[in-house]
Amino acid sequence: MTEPWKCITQKHVKLLKNAKYDYYKSPRPLLDESQIEGMEQKLSESLENQSIIEIKTCKDGYFNSRVGIVQKIDPYTIKKSYN
Template identity: 40%
Template sequence: MLRDRGLLKWQPAHFMPEHRKMLSDVDQDYYKQAKPQLDEQELEEIGIIVMESLNYTLEIKITIWQAGYFNDHIGIVSRVDYLMKYIFLEKEDENIKIMIVDITAVERN
């Protein structure tokens, strides 16, 4: 009976684990995006929407930029810390602390 090596035969024998990790890192870096620069009008609009969520308990969607990738969070702003520059966002099951400088967009839900 012939025993096949399965998927192992399709992997090059000369690739070491370090090479595979390097190729994976290069692939991940390809999809990273630069942080957008917000102008004064966009920052003002973000501030207005955040304060509406805080004052009227409205649900908003906050887009943040972290390490080259964009993440969306939906919730209600529970607190704004101007001194430390954080926004605290209440989600269904957790509270998230978001740095104000990481925010790239805010939308009303």
């Protein structure tokens, strides 16, 4: 009796991991102008009132969530700074 898993090489393992990684990716959401304005409003309010805000970002098909208080908004680079 042969063992079926003995024929799997490191290349096969890498392919399987990549397939699993790609399977769980989500498409990047498309935001309309009103959604962007709403997000900017929430960021500005958090900066002004020093209130806690949750920020969700999408990178490489995966969503990340951070909770904090906005400390600075740089209008020139459109980067938001929070802790």
